[in-house]
Amino acid sequence: MRRRPLRLLATITLAAAAQSAAAEGIGDAARGADLFKGQCAGCHQIGNGAANRVGPRLTGVFGRRAGRVDGFAYSKAMARMGSDGLTWTLETLDPYVANPRALVSGTRMNYRGLPDATDRADLLAYLRDFSDQPGNIPEAEPTARKTDPDLDPAILAIQGDPDYGAYLSSECATCHQADGSDQGIPSITRWPPQDFVVAMHAYKQKLRPHPVMQMMAGRLSNDEIAALAAYFAMLD
């Protein structure tokens, strides 16, 4: 999958005015609209009132099982992939559009593929606009790519900063009370830092199954986890 070079923040910005956005959108939807017209519109419609044509309607494709549009006769191969659990997301649409047969060997989609990663990203950004919006349906598929905390040099630069630990911890306080009381969510204050770090990594690596904590830990770098462990260890 495409990765643009990480935005290098030489120094972590101290002034709000200089702050820059972290995540990247999927791509350029306006450019994607043109690509759709050129590459897909011959067989597919998208948008309100789109109908099945040679290919199925692509409205709402993000988050949908493969082969599940009512009234469209799919190939056996596509129907089987849907039953196996293939769901259309950024991660699955990208290889399908790159080379349909590589993902679904017997697909009837007679399309040679779009080799350029930037083209695909822009096209997918356009398609994404016609699926559920997370503001209304929070479980809807993401609309941007997550920054990888372990690769972000800006985060490495502020490691061990206690102010940073305090800021990060404010996100935890919504559920884990700072005074250490446990009313349905475990207390995380005054743990030995080592235990804390191990627990967080178990969520980050999805060894512990809890989805909220997998998500919280998954967006933290190793250094951030260490900072939090130190911060919570000293709370009383």
Next chain:
Amino acid sequence: MILNRRHFIGTGLATGAVLAAPTVWGQAKPRVVVIGGGAGGATAARYLAKDSDGALNVTLVEANPVYTTCFFSNLHLGGIRAFDSLQHGYDRIGAGVTVVHDLATAVDRAARTVTLRGGQVLAYDRLVLSPGIDFKDGSVPGWTVEHAEVMPHAYKAGPQTQLLKAMVQAMPQGGTFAMIAPPNPYRCPPGPYERISMIAHLLKAGNPTAKILILDPKEKFSKQALFEEAWGKYYDGMVDWISPEFGGGAVEVRPDTMEVVIEGQAQKVDVCNVIPGQIAGKIAALAGVTDDSGWAPVDPATMQARADATVYVLGDSSAQGDMPKSGFSANSQAKVASMTIRGELLGSKVFAAKYSNTCWSLLAPDDAVKVGASYEPTPEKIASVESFISATGEDAALRKATYDESLGWYAGITADMFG
């Protein structure tokens, strides 16, 4: 002009900002006024005061002496939670926050002042608006806010919640409860459907032949598969969801005769819960920071209003992108805003914004589900970068654990807001 410069030294404050404000003579501490003491505003006020150690002058303006949480108000409707457990005062909010119980009636952005109904004028260097929602006029034909005593919305918790519950309890055996569900976007996407579950639970015990009708302008709603599974499992045959395809969309109500009109057919109902279309709390529009949509566009990295960088808009009132309008979201946004404001006024460190949200819904006693996501700012909006949702068919132990977790969250967020 005689100006005592001594007071400005060392505050890190732009002198221009101070000069622009009228009542500043002789005062050195930068002033932040927060309007709305709910999920966004109370959190912001507390974090601003707590993290700046008295270096900021923080005033919280809240119309009501007591805040009733919308979150868990559906559990009250279901008979699972006492009304007073939803109520929180401001006495523990902490030193450093001056609470003024009054209604803000005007904002003069040029002069940087807020006027209160009582006549008081508050000057600010930074203004935080977190006034929640108001209802859109004409959203449901036949209904205006004046009809809320007959057809309650119960979408701002308080007396409306109690009224709706009393009406459900007074329903005749076998009667009909109708909900006019709201169009997108509105606060708490799963809220109306959790409410249906809780009302069904209440009726199942005392009025098992009653019927529930949801008239919905939306083709789809959050956690739909989970709600539909639960309605079949616990409240079989009681709940009827009518999508726009079957006339649920363009419904008219007649408060005088307690009728709803679906595709031209008038139907008598016993209780009608009208949840209208929504817009930002009125003061946001009065401050001139909303756009044609009725919401206030903000900078996704800071929550600053696109219209004015000295004004921050949090929670339901903001148009920020992918975050659902929820108490959790408002609380999360408040932390980013207060960090940014401290950075601007006091020169403290500012880190990259991180946001998250989780919303739990109770389907039946001890059976809860959740949906959540994490978010990052892009230049255009706050974007969802990862999400999860409970699965259908989960076992009872997991659902119970999810419910217990929601109790922990309620305790955590209310402590985070009110101290």
